[in-house]
Amino acid sequence: MDAMTEALLGGASPDEIERQPLPSHYEAAHLLARDAGMFDGVEDKDVRKSLHVGPVPMPEIAPDEVVVAVMASSINYNTVWSATFEPVPTFAFLRRYAREGAHAARHDLPHQVIGSDAAGVVVRVGAGVRHWKTGDHVVVSCVQVDEQEPATHADAMLGAGQRIWGYETNFGGLAHYSVVRASQLLPKPAHLTWEESAGVLLTAATSYRMLVGDNGARIKQGDIVLVWGATGGLGAFAVQMVKNAGGIPVGVVSSARKAEALRRLGCDVVIDRNEIGMGGDDALTPERTIELGKRLGREIRRLVGEDPHVVFDYVGRATFGISVFVVRKGGTVVTCGSSTGYDHHFDNRYLWMNLKRIIGSHAANLQEQAECNRLFRLGHLSPVLSEVFPLAEAGEAARLVQRNRHTGKVGVLCLAPGEGLGVTDPALRERIGAARLNPLRSAAAPPAPAAPATGGARA
Structure with missing residues (x-):
């Protein structure tokens, strides 16, 4: 276990987290560019064969980015598309993005860390980040946008620079650490566990835009x-x-x-x-x-x-x-x-x-995601988690979704050592009730402790 991970799981304060060095490598579910043709002519494109879990190098961050220690993530259908290399291998997205130069060039690698959901703790912030600090508990939006593009300021989903993180970019959420833009972060609902929070933002915000928002x-x-x-x-x-x-x-x-x-x-x-x-x-x-x-x-x-x-x-x-x-x-x-x-x-x-x-409709802009996240924070929407896998079994989790054998969301524990951690508002959780919070679990979820796994971090 690297020093940063040990500090996080030991309940270190934000100052203590700040003093720990980032690891040079971290565990991640990733694809390899050399595998892109492996399913040509194959009827059953079994994602367990293409999805690898192992160490990848830690990238440097841009001034507008943060490093998040990912406590939990989840499987979305874009993970299946990525791992089957359909409709096109996502390495084509990475090469196109890298042609923009500067920090974008980092994304064109022989591997791609996938995953478009995450809940975790901010452990590093770039020089240009204003609203987030080390130790903050966050959920991560799947949408990356170019805030210097005019269309972004009308509806970010119409911007030419809009991309889905962990699908059209590298450094996704099915990993121990992830690199994201500060504009992707929202506060984690304090009464939810890491795995519950990690199974919310992409799908719920997409549904919100489709049904509730002005664009749907x-x-x-x-x-x-x-x-x-x-x-x-x-x-x-x-x-x-x-x-x-x-x-x-x-x-x-x-x-x-x-x-x-x-x-x-x-x-x-x-x-x-x-x-x-x-x-x-x-x-x-x-x-x-x-x-x-x-x-x-x-x-x-x-x-x-x-x-x-x-x-x-x-x-x-x-x-x-x-x-x-x-x-x-x-x-x-x-x-x-x-x-x-x-x-x-x-x-x-x-x-x-x-x-x-x-x-x-496609994903949701940050305002729509914030409105959706607010409904979770108030307890008006509930997670729909059904099963949880460890990161080492991300391939099995993705296969479950690929074969449509799941209900609701399939969670993946990353750095979190077990289920039920990360709750910083146990009173609200108790008022809502476990049955309402987990209506699709086949059995009662593990009880959530009052203290989060990272006890000294800000809620």
Whole structure:
């Protein structure tokens, strides 16, 4: 164990952390550029074969960056895309970024540290960082932006310099340490554990922008919202946000086990697609799309009496044509991600002649993320963690998500020595209650101690 890690886990004060040297190397889940063609012609692109866990060198930081000691991270679907080298190897992103020169050149390496979520402790700050200090407990946004670009100041997601950290950049969150821009940081919710906090920001903020913010569907009281994949990371947060807004979530899942989990989440209407004969089609003919759309529409009207105002679709190719068909006249389909494929097909008559809208959405700008994070800090949104793996088993965790065998979020412990650490507001946690904080855990999560793993660090 290096001196910095020993100090952190021993509850060192911010001054003591500052005095410790950064390690020259650190453990990280990473890909190797030389493996980029390993799955050519292979049907089952098993991410356990491409995802390595081992030491990588510590990079120098730019003036606007910080080093975060990552206590926990989580698996997002972009980790699967990275580890399967699809739709393109992410090393192409790193080479393109490096051509900007200066500190960007650091990112073009023969390895890429992946992962786009993290919760941890700030251990170093660059000379230009103003709002964060050593010892701060933080969660990390997945979005890196160029604050000197005009578009960033309107909506950062429209900026040409916007990139997803740990996917389109190096030095991601599935590691003991990570290098991030100061503009990626937000305060960690004090009543949540490291692993709970690390499974929140990317997916929850993406759902927030899609449904709540000015750039998305802007759901309102009474709206019926169809949520595909309602027990996935995005979907489980979407269900909570619809409920908070006074809407009616209609969650679609693929098994009885997931249906039960969705009911524990408080979803008003649960549809198991197998029970209405929708199966697992992932490449639908136009005729089959309309047939299934009618079948789903009848079931929604039977259960709630109306067609949905909004459809929340991150599944993509397997569902998008149905989404356009089933949403009501004048309704909205909001989409991101496309875990079953990007090549969407739909019958434009049902869009154009019924005045429906499609909104494309990607991640969230920092203000949207801050508003979403505030809801967690107040206890109005809850984590949807279902399983937790150690960093050494990051490949197994990613494989679980790749095969869609998970519910909610799959967490990864990095520097945290176990679950249940990092809580600095146990009173709020007790008021909310463990069952509400962990509705998707198959068994009760370990009790969270009153003291964090880094006892001397600021909350």
